[in-house]
Amino acid sequence: MNTSSINKLRRRFIFAALMAYLLVALWIGALIYGINALTTQREIRTVLNTIVTYGGILPEMDRDGKIHKQEMGEESEDSGSQEDIDADSVLEEPKGEDFDVVISDNFTIYDIFAIGSNIFTSSENHYQSRYFSLLYDSNGALIDSYLNKISYLDEESADELYGQYVLEKNKSFGKNGPFFYEMSENEDGSKLVVYLDCTSQILYNGRILYSALILVVIGFLIIFILVRMFSYNAVKPEIENAELQKRFITNASHELKTPLAVIRANTEVEQMMNGENEWNQSTMRQVDRMSTLIQNLVLIAKGQESEDKEEMIDTDVSEVINSTVETFKTVANTDEKELTSNVAEGIHMTAEGSSIRQLATLLIDNAIKYCDDNGKINVSLSQKGKVTRFEVSNTYAEGKDVDYSKFFERFYRQDESHTGTNNKKGGYGIGLSIAEAIVKRYKGSINASWKDGVITFTCLLK
Template structure:
């Protein structure tokens, strides 16, 4: 059933969205923490080099500098805790006097820069307004730290952080793929188990539809007997307000039963049962006019048609005609006294489309909540004291049938007229 498939898709979609938010949030937080820990590690290393006058001793003492990562992850062995760390660290430093003149350059611990290249790259770091940060040269990443010493001179330390950035980037790539794999696996498992999850709802819906169908058929017999008896009483005793009231309410109940059956069948129908054929729109309009022209005239309203010759629609004519039948019934019912109902067809804005609309004068429709018009059993007059007869399910049936035909059905209000619009394909 279309409703069950739609429910299952929405169920899977919402579950997928939830797991995506959880996985993305968790992996995003982990990667942010990893990047922040890497950044603090580079800054700590540059701080230690600065404290030692621009050079790193052969033995690094990590306790001399604070480390966010070590405070957050106690007990872990970090690279700077090993004897080889000082020899693995690639950096260079420059000292400038108070006038900004370079007085010393140390490039002993790096091979990517000569003294001239180091000075040229250092000028970029010195031009930065911040005291520390990161720069990129080709594919390499370098951290820098500027420190003003007590004698007014400036010490600049530039550290090669390429490996650290590469590790963070690699972890990010693996985490993205891991998260993507987890989401796909979750969706597959959830899609497999979703049938069991919605099984109670499906069973309840099937029982509900079975009850509506059976009850509707069972009610038809006593209603027919009541109607026949009321008509017999009229024949014997003549018409009176009691027999007319009985017959009127019997017809109303029969109409409600027919609508309930149609609504139930609309939810059970599938596109495989439809017959999509091309047919002339004017012929269908002529048949609809025959059904509603007299009804409109009896209520002092006017029904008009507007359709060019040669316009065709490609759809299931039976169901499309049923939608228009419901919309016309609604239009005649709610059209202002002396107003006009217009059934029109014109070429759509997109190629090979047709715009079908049913509109009517409706001066009281300016401030209505049109988002609720297609809800089952919804009526604008909730007091049920309106003189307009109806059950509040006609538009709901029209929407169900439009979903079945894959035709968007919308409602709009402009210049005192309400219009229900459908965009139908012509090929």
């Protein structure tokens, strides 16, 4: 694995870690917001139910612990018109949804939203609860109202904007602007509509939502910085090892060339002096085999260097393929093989010219090397849309029962090549694995197919 592949793997890890955090954080935030919204709505219904239960006016408690129930149409300041109620009798009177009533000193309507159980207020904080009530007869005509807790509404506007809305909807509970409402029908057919101003609760829920989103974004940035920093420290040794491995391959290849050249020269002299025999021929075959292996190692190193640079520019692929074909025509003629080409002109793509040339070199050299005697090699290049199609084919009569899926495995060779008895056609070597790596760099694909005695390598580049 080279430096580029390690960095690509690191980026994938960072992306996966960030997506995992984002999903978990959003899920937790949504859960908190949902629970808070449901709890708030339940508490709102408790308050509305309490007001409806007491005829549209929330009872208040004085300093002596007396709870005063006020009838619709009366002024709360006129204490003589209010009915004093003992706490015990109040607890027995509510009807509708079941709930517990707990009375305590210094209590406000907002305590209901905090614990969801208390419903009465002290005289000092009684006016903190903002609500209004409308009473309609069986025919839908307004007969009474309580607007003391809302300063900007008169009876007419409250009826037109809010009361008629509920009667038309005919729903027992709902939301209208910043208000939540509840409608109750009495035994005589009259209907009581109570609106509760929940602006503070709506704003509170909104603050929770925005705060959660801000925390998620801040956490995302912090996680990104930390994961990026720690992932770099984690892959740094692997990057250094990849660099050392690449350097070793390059150095070892150069170091091995010299002794192989000496062995070849000495063997050739021995053949000239004593003639060829099975011993010096075997030595020459092994020298050729080692030279091919060294050449493949150099190709690996060059391929990794090219991938690490990633200098992508607009490249005339047609010109690169044509020049590569011309280079190999002499080689093909020497082997008494015919090399032809069918390259469309003017094909361009964003690529690295050297990698495209290396790809063409690997496939054409492979085709010439393993083409049948006196066979034909054909190179073609075409483009459809954004996909560039590059094909190299050669005659290969013995390719019917070959497993082509293994051709692109590194160091894969067929049967006899390991013994060295038939090195010329022993397999497709390491070159095809390098070709596959080049093609994948361009998000393409490469495959081998055989039909009617001809093997074709097809590359699709994007």
